[in-house]
Amino acid sequence: xxxxxxxxxxTSRFSTMPRIENDIKLDFKxxxxxxxxxxxxxxxxxxxxxxxxxxNSKGSYRGIPIIAANMDTVGTFEMAQxxxxxxxxxxIHKHYSIDDWSEFAAKHPExxxxxxxxxxxxxxxxxxxxxxxxxxxxxxxxxxxxxxxYSEHFVHFVxxxxxxxxxxxxxxxxxxxxxxxxxxxxAGADIIKVGIGPGSVCTTRKKTGVGYPQLSAVIECxxxxxxxxxxxxxxxxxxxxxxxxxxxxxxxxxVMLGGMLAGHSESGGEIIEKSGKKYKLxxxxxxxxAMKRHAGGVADYSAxxxxxxxxxxxxxxxxxxxxxxxxxxxxxxxxxxxGAAKLKELSRRTTFIRVTQQLNTVFxxx
Numbered sequence: 001x002x003x004x005x006x007x008x009x010x011t012s013r014f015s016t017m018p019r020i021e022n023d024i025k026l027d028f029k030x031x032x033x034x035x036x037x038x039x040x041x042x043x044x045x046x047x048x049x050x051x052x053x054x055x056n057s058k059g060s061y062r063g064i065p066i067i068a069a070n071m072d073t074v075g076t077f078e079m080a081q082x083x084x085x086x087x088x089x090x091x092i093h094k095h096y097s098i099d100d101w102s103e104f105a106a107k108h109p110e111x112x113x114x115x116x117x118x119x120x121x122x123x124x125x126x127x128x129x130x131x132x133x134x135x136x137x138x139x140x141x142x143x144x145x146x147x148x149x150y151s152e153h154f155v156h157f158v159x160x161x162x163x164x165x166x167x168x169x170x171x172x173x174x175x176x177x178x179x180x181x182x183x184x185x186x187a188g189a190d191i192i193k194v195g196i197g198p199g200s201v202c203t204t205r206k207k208t209g210v211g212y213p214q215l216s217a218v219i220e221c222x223x224x225x226x227x228x229x230x231x232x233x234x235x236x237x238x239x240x241x242x243x244x245x246x247x248x249x250x251x252x253x254x255v256m257l258g259g260m261l262a263g264h265s266e267s268g269g270e271i272i273e274k275s276g277k278k279y280k281l282x283x284x285x286x287x288x289x290a291m292k293r294h295a296g297g298v299a300d301y302s303a304x305x306x307x308x309x310x311x312x313x314x315x316x317x318x319x320x321x322x323x324x325x326x327x328x329x330x331x332x333x334x335x336x337x338x339g340a341a342k343l344k345e346l347s348r349r350t351t352f353i354r355v356t357q358q359l360n361t362v363f364x365x366x
Contacts, residue, residue: 038339162188178224198237222251241330249350263314
């Protein structure tokens with residue numbers, strides 16, 4: 001490999017030769033957390049609330065920093081109501097209308113402190129987000145969400161949102177490298193969404209070959225963000241409560257969940273019955289299903305465009321409360337194993353161990 005690939009230094013990054021990075025990047029499945037001596041007697045002693053003041057908006061946050069993803073099968077108004085009871089956060093998907101938002105604000109004003117309104121960067125998106133924020137002035141958070149956060153258009157859009165809404169806290173992504181985290185923070189974003197390809201219904205890595213192992217992405221992006229006084233969200237890749245703990249241990253300020261919150265009563269979509277069992281559809285926001293539902297089909301540019309998401313049937317799980325308790329209980333237990341009295345201390349108490357196997361699967365993976 002080394003005979004045909006050039007290992008580039010920063011000064012030679014514009015070489016026309018392919019580049020390969022030599023250091024190993026890791027995913028959640030590649031590590032476990034090392035236990036440490038602890039003075040904690042019970043997981044009930046662990047404090048999970050976090051408080052943040054954001055760099056650009058100067059806004060403040062207090063809650064348990066777990067976020068329902070802004071997917072239309074997860075980031076629903078119903079999910080926001082359920083998660084608010086646990087002081088969790090919801091990024092509401094971008095397909096609700098202005099009237100939908102006004103009705104939600106009138107019926108559930110207490111939830112507005114723990115939700116973000118989402119937007120893309122397409123034609124009409126800036127006008128729509130402006131109208132929603134003007135209609136619901138209690139909203140404090142705006143999530144600017146695209147699959148590829150590396151375009152100049154995206155950075156300019158974030159700058160425009162910051163200029164229009166100087167006191168709103170802006171989430172922006174997705175990216176996976178420190179330099180882009182820094183650029184977005186300097187453009188006006190407060191919280192950067194980190195993750196390309198790790199989601200359970202994302203096929204970006206398969207269709208494009210582009211991505212970054214999520215654990216390493218979180219570690220590197222958290223370091224970049226915190227150096228500027230910014231924050232990050234680990235978005236994607238969590239399959240169980242232990243992965244949520246690993247994301248926090250790696251330095252994530254917030255962890256965003258999609259698949260783990262799919263299939264519940266509060267999730268979007270109709271219940272499907274097959275052979276006496278109940279299911280709900282769960283799909284990526286760049287999937288054929290999403291594009292047919294919201295955009296009339298996969299966009300046909302001058303060349304063929306492939307969707308970058310898949311659609312799956314998730315067994316119906318009932319109310320989301322039990323899942324949330326399972327996640328919160330798992331994170332609390334992690335803190336007791338490593339001696340972190342507060343969620344804030346978890347990253348400082350984390351030592352990752354590389355492993356070749358996570359689980360004993362003789363009786364399955366559950």
